[in-house]
Amino acid sequence: MSILYRSDAARGAAWARYFAENAPDLDFRVWPDAGNLEDVEYLIAWQPPREFLAALPRLKVLFSSGAGIDHLDFAAVPPHVPIVRMVEPGIINGMVEYVSLAVLALHRDFFDYVEAKAARSWNPLEVPPASARTIGVMGMGVLGCAVLERLATYGFQLRGWNRSLRPIDGVESFAGAEQLQPFLAGCDVLVCLLPLTTATQGILNRDLLGMLPRGAALINVGRGPHLVDADLLEALDSGRLSRAILDVTDPEPLPADHPLWAHPRVFVTPHVASMTQPDTAAPILLENLRRHRRGEPLQGLIDRFRGY
Numbered sequence: 095m096s097i098l099y100r101s102d103a104a105r106g107a108a109w110a111r112y113f114a115e116n117a118p119d120l121d122f123r124v125w126p127d128a129g130n131l132e133d134v135e136y137l138i139a140w141q142p143p144r145e146f147l148a149a150l151p152r153l154k155v156l157f158s159s160g161a162g163i164d165h166l167d168f169a170a171v172p173p174h175v176p177i178v179r180m181v182e183p184g185i186i187n188g189m190v191e192y193v194s195l196a197v198l199a200l201h202r203d204f205f206d207y208v209e210a211k212a213a214r215s216w217n218p219l220e221v222p223p224a225s226a227r228t229i230g231v232m233g234m235g236v237l238g239c240a241v242l243e244r245l246a247t248y249g250f251q252l253r254g255w256n257r258s259l260r261p262i263d264g265v266e267s268f269a270g271a272e273q274l275q276p277f278l279a280g281c282d283v284l285v286c287l288l289p290l291t292t293a294t295q296g297i298l299n300r301d302l303l304g305m306l307p308r309g310a311a312l313i314n315v316g317r318g319p320h321l322v323d324a325d326l327l328e329a330l331d332s333g334r335l336s337r338a339i340l341d342v343t344d345p346e347p348l349p350a351d352h353p354l355w356a357h358p359r360v361f362v363t364p365h366v367a368s369m370t371q372p373d374t375a376a377p378i379l380l381e382n383l384r385r386h387r388r389g390e391p392l393q394g395l396i397d398r399f400r401g402y
C-alpha cells in the first residue's frame with residue numbers, strides 16, 4: 095500500500111516517523127520524495143494541484159490534511175475517489191482552547207484592559223457572572239459541539255444553530271433559516287464554526303449582524319468568506335457590534351493595508367485557532383486506511399453534493 099504525504103513540509107517528518115514506527119509494512123512517502131506516482135493509492139494533501147491529481151491513476155482515497163475541505167477543487171478529484179476530512183483530537187482541542195480564550199477575553203473585558211493599560215488607566219469594570227452572558231455557536235458539528243461542551247463548564251448560557259436540529263443537554267438548539275433570527279436575538283457573543291459552502295458564504299452579513307442584540311461580539315473561526323468585511327466594519331462603527339475576533343480572513347494572509355488590521359475593535363489572528371497535530375492525527379488516519387482496506391466505511395467522509 096503506497097501513501098503519499100504532500101502537505102505542510104515542516105510536519106511531514108513527524109508523519110513519516112509515526113508510520114515508520116507503527117506501520118513499517120506500509121510504503122509511506124513524503125513529497126517531494128514521491129517515487130513512482132503511478133502506484134500511489136492514498137494521498138494526504140491540502141491543496142493538490144489539478145495536474146498532480148491527474149498523474150495518480152491508482153488513487154483510492156484523498157485525505158485532506160486539515161479539518162476543512164473548501165480549499166479543494168472537487169472537480170479535479172475523480173468521482174470514484176472519496177474525499178475524507180481530518181477529524182482528530184488535536185484539531186478539536188486547539189479549537190476548544192481558542193474559542194474558550196476568545197469568549198473569556200470578551201466576557202472579562204480583556205481588550206478594554208489592554209486599552210486601559212496603554213493609557214495607564216486604573217478603571218475596574220463590572221464583572222457579571224458567566225451565567226449572565228449567552229454564547230451562540232453557528233455550526234453544531236464536531237468542533238461546534240466540543241466548544242459548547244467546554245463553554246458549559248464556565249456556566250455561560252448556551253445556544254446553537256445548525257442545518258438539522260441537534261438537541262444537546264444544556265444548549266438551546268435552533269435549526270434552519272426560519273430559526274436564525276430567534277437564535278441570533280439572544281446571542282451576546284456569536285461564534286461562527288460553519289463549513290464554507292455556497293449556502294454559508296457571506297452569511298455573516300449586514301442582515302445577520304443586524305439581528306444580534308446591540309453591543310454583541312463576533313468570533314469567526316470558520317472561514318474568511320463567511321464574513322462580509324464591509325458589513326462588519328459598519329456594524330462596529332454604528333455600535334451594533336462591540337468587538338470582533340477573527341482567526342480567518344479573506345484573503346489570507348490579510349494584506350497589510352486591509353481595514354480590518356486598522357480597526358481598534360477588531361482582533362486578528364493568522365488562522366491559528368487549531369491545526370492538525372501529527373501525533374494525534376497519524377493514528378486516526380492509519381486506522382482510517384485500515385478501515386478502507388477492510389471495506390469498512392471511512393470516517394470523516396465528505397458529501398461532495400453538500401460540500402462538507
Ligand code: NAP
Pocket residue numbers: 161162163185189232233234235236237238255256257258259270287288289290291293294315316317341342365366367368369402
Ligand atoms: P462538521 O463536523 O462537518 O460540522 C459542520 C456543521 O455545520 C454541521 O453540524 C452542519 O449541520 C452545520 N452546517 C453546515 N451547513 C450549514 C448551513 N447552511 N446552515 C446551518 N448549519 C450548517 O465540521 P467541523 O469539524 O465542526 O468544522 C467546522 C468548520 O470549522 C470547518 O469546515 C472549517 O471551516 C472550520 N475550521 C477552522 C479552523 C481554524 O483554525 N480556524 C480549524 C478547523 C476547522 P448538519 O449536521 O445538519 O449537516
